Amino acid sequence: MSVIVSVVSMPEGIARRTPVAEARDRLAQSRFLFVDAELPEEAPPGEQPIAHLLGLEAEDLAWLGRARESARAEFLGDAAAFVVPAVEAGRIVHLHVVATERYLVAVHRGPAGLVENLVARFPHERPPDAVATLFLLLGEALETFRRSAVQALLEVEDLEDAMFRHRKPEQLYSLARLRRTSALLHHTLLPYHQAAEEAITRRVLNRNFPEERQRLAREYQRVSRLVLTDIEALQEAARRGFGTYSSLVSGEQNGVINRLAIVSTIFLPLTFLTGFFGMNFAYLTDELESRSIFWALAVGLQVVFLAGALYVLHRTRIWRRLHDDESIDDE
Numbered sequence: 001m002s003v004i005v006s007v008v009s010m011p012e013g014i015a016r017r018t019p020v021a022e023a024r025d026r027l028a029q030s031r032f033l034f035v036d037a038e039l040p041e042e043a044p045p046g047e048q049p050i051a052h053l054l055g056l057e058a059e060d061l062a063w064l065g066r067a068r069e070s071a072r073a074e075f076l077g078d079a080a081a082f083v084v085p086a087v088e089a090g091r092i093v094h095l096h097v098v099a100t101e102r103y104l105v106a107v108h109r110g111p112a113g114l115v116e117n118l119v120a121r122f123p124h125e126r127p128p129d130a131v132a133t134l135f136l137l138l139g140e141a142l143e144t145f146r147r148s149a150v151q152a153l154l155e156v157e158d159l160e161d162a163m164f165r166h167r168k169p170e171q172l173y174s175l176a177r178l179r180r181t182s183a184l185l186h187h188t189l190l191p192y193h194q195a196a197e198e199a200i201t202r203r204v205l206n207r208n209f210p211e212e213r214q215r216l217a218r219e220y221q222r223v224s225r226l227v228l229t230d231i232e233a234l235q236e237a238a239r240r241g242f243g244t245y246s247s248l249v250s251g252e253q254n255g256v257i258n259r260l261a262i263v264s265t266i267f268l269p270l271t272f273l274t275g276f277f278g279m280n281f282a283y284l285t286d287e288l289e290s291r292s293i294f295w296a297l298a299v300g301l302q303v304v305f306l307a308g309a310l311y312v313l314h315r316t317r318i319w320r321r322l323h324d325d326e327s328i329d330d331e
Contacts, residue, residue, distance in 0.1 A: 003053065006119075008034040010133065013122025024055040033103040034133055036119070041110040043067045050107050056098065064096050065107040071192035073199040080134060082196070085188045086114045087144040090181075092188050095141065099134040106137065114140055135216045138196075142220075142227045145189055149230040152181050156237040160244050167248050175245065179238040185231045193224050269305040273297065 010032040050065035072083035082097040096107040
């Protein structure tokens with residue numbers, strides 16, 4: 001099995017790629033170690049458990065590195081076990097994490113920029129132990145969700161602004177994509193957030209849990225709730241964007257209907273006159289047979305009716321609304 005293992009000596013933060021056997025030996029001997037194991041994206045047939053390869057023989061670690069593992073956050077005696085979701089280039093990846101007092105092991109399938117960013121922070125952060133490193137890792141994973149949610153939120157706001165200037169059908173497809181993004185982020189983070197919240201809360205309530213670690217745990221819980229709130233804000237903004245688009249479409253349809261009503265009003269007298277003069281009865285054929293009477297009724301009634309209709313429209317809001325709509329379109 002092709003496994004890429006990087007070992008980081010802590011707290012110096014010096015990273016080095018090593019064979020699996022060497023990583024196993026160092027895990028058994030070192031006081032403070034961070035191990036990153038990158039597995040193939042597709043699990044090959046007969047794949048050996050990574051826990052066995054690294055010498056972590058606990059039966060509770062059979063899930064470590066297993067493909068399509070669900071969100072996890074629990075404490076196994078003195079070890080913390082997490083399956084942490086993160087956002088990588090628009091897709092969701094999962095990091096399998098085991099932390100004890102002596103080491104922190106992170107396992108993932110395919111490359112993970114999250115781990116690279118974390119390792120780059122070690123020389124500056126200099127976490128004092130594996131637990132502090134664990135909370136750095138968990139916080140970095142939350143940061144990927146926050147960045148993705150904020151970027152999508154800004155895109156929704158830009159789309160709304162563009163809609164008011166000029167509505168296009170492509171904006172609706174962009175909104176649908178952003179709405180799917182918000183649903184994916186929420187659907188992925190919420191189960192993990194609930195599991196982590198429950199596990200960490202139980203740990204914090206333990207009187208033997210050191211005060212510094214309680215501070216780290218509470219800070220992580222606070223950030224986790226804020227990130228979830230950002231994602232929910234993105235969902236609300238996406239729904240608002242769809243409402244804005246629908247309102248603009250309805251406004252345009254109302255404008256078209258109003259114009260059709262005005263055209264119908266203009267041609268209504270003609271419709272009446274053609275129907276009236278098309279009737280064949282004695283008075284019409286005997287008394288209204290002169291050309292002057294015909295023009296007086298046909299043209300006179302039309303002019304009088306149009307003048308009255310235009311006066312009424314001009315005195316009402318309909319005419320002003322149509323005039324305003326045309327001014328906006330010209331801009």
